[in-house]
Amino acid sequence: GSALKPFVYALAMERGWTPATIIDDSPLLRPVSVGIKQYRNYSGRHYGLVRLREALGNSLNIPAVKAAEFVTTEALYAYLRELGFEGLTKSVLHYGEGLALGNAEVSLFELVRAYSVLARGGVYKNISGLLNSRVESAREKRVVSRAVSSIVGNILSDENARQLEFSGSGLLSFPAQTAVKTGTSSDYRDAWAVGYNDDFTVGVWMGSLDYRPMKQVTGSEGPGIVLRAVFAELNRRTPTAPLFLDPELVRVSVCEATGRAACGSCNAIDELFVPGTMPDPCEDVSERTPKSSPPHIKIQLPTKHLRLALDPRIPDSLEKFPFTIDSDRKVSKVMWYVNDELVGESLGETFLWPLSAGEKILKALVWVGEHEPVWTDNVRFFVRPLYSIRLHEIKEEGA
Structure with missing residues (x-):
């Protein structure tokens, strides 16, 4: 599930991101072997450009994947191991970007221990169960900076x-x-809720020990209710105080839509920054991306080495595949070339290409704003011919 996302963003902020960093929460496709993996948020909705604070607060999946790409999956894997996730025994290639979305098996004990690092201001310390007769030594080490751990706690309580x-x-x-x-894990097999205040870190897990799915029990509606009850009891017996906030953090007024220093008439909000990461004061916030910078353009679909197949159940004239461009600016026009032959133009980033069998090389000439048209890199992909599918079906029937 999403319980590992705070650590993804913590590492991203250790490496220069801020709570005001803008991340694009748009539909995301990534190549997996010779196929495609489509990422989506739990609700199925996409919110466009969001600040890191919103991405973590709302547990959005696509920004988490992009944060993992920013820090690299190798660095994220090592970071999680430092936080005590000893159950990560497979290679980093096995988990990939899915680490950001919880595709690794972790125990409730490991999860609570890692969250206690954030609660303790970034310091890792071994913990032991009350029923454990062998009490481990209190080995301590700093894994997360005080400033970043403070910001993560501030977001998760906002x-x-x-x-x-x-x-x-x-x-x-x-x-x-x-x-x-x-x-919440896939198919509702597990649901988690973890929380911490100034004194306690609490974790709750719900699920079946035989891995059977539950009846649509989510983390917020199942374990979240138990977590709330546990803290109500703990707080009844112990005076509470606000979460620790590193006094070195700097509070800056930023534009809600852009994350840049508030200027002019934008909707301004206060945000916390690690010293040295604050936005430049009073810059023009009329555009999220300066026109002077070159556009980022690449072919999103098809992915490299993608393997498609003609479907014998669909008339050839109706079989089409969407070529799409990924760009950080609005695309006005695209000319699409397959094997160096112009196959069509589109007034936007998508073109429906009539499938034809064989090995293909796609490239596109893209117009964005006031910039000169830009050529994309080549993308090689393959379409299986119809006859090979039919021969395969005949062999299966005759076996």
Whole structure:
């Protein structure tokens, strides 16, 4: 599930990102072997350009994948191991970007231990169960900076940061300031909720020991309710205080839509920054991306080495595949070339190409804004001919 996302963003902020960093939450496709992996958010909705605070607060999947790409999956893997996730025994290639979305098996013990690092201001310390007769030594090491761990806790306890996906739900808003994160695994096999306040870190897991799926129990609606009850009991017996906030953090007014220093008439909000990462004061925020910088353009579909197949159930004239361009600017026109032959033009980033069998090399000439047209890199892909599918079916029937 999503319980590992705070650590993905923590590492990204250690490497220069801020809570105001803008991330594109748009439909995302990535190559997997000779196929395609499509990422989507839990709700199925996409929100366009969002700030890191919103991405983490709403547990959005696509920004988390992009954060993992920013830090690299190798660095993320090593970081999670440092945080005590000893169950990551397979290679980093096995997990890939899915680490950001929880495709690794972790225990509740490991999860609570890692969240206690954030609660402790970034310091890792071994912990032991009450029933464990062997008490481990209190080995300590700093894994997360005080500033970044403070920001993560501030985001996870910020009700306003989760309004895109959790609007109207008060389940994650506790009476005393509490950093809360939930997670739900595929097919509802597991559901998690982890939280910490100034004194306690609590984790709750729900699921079947035989890995059978539950009846649509999510982290917020199952373990989240138990977590709330546990903290209510703990807080009844222990005075509460706000979460630790590193005094070295700098509070800056930024534009809500761009994450840049507030100037002019933009909707301004206060944001926390690690010293040295604040946005430049009072720059022009009329454009999210300066026109002077070169556009980022690449072919999104097809992915490199993608293998397609003609479907014998569909008339050839109706079989089409969407060529798409990924760009950080609005695409006005594209000329599409397959094997150096112009096959069509589109007034936008998508073109429906009539499938034809064989090995193909695609490239495109793309017009963006006031820039000169830009050639994309070549993308090689393959379309299986119809006859090979029919021969395969005949062999299967005759076997």
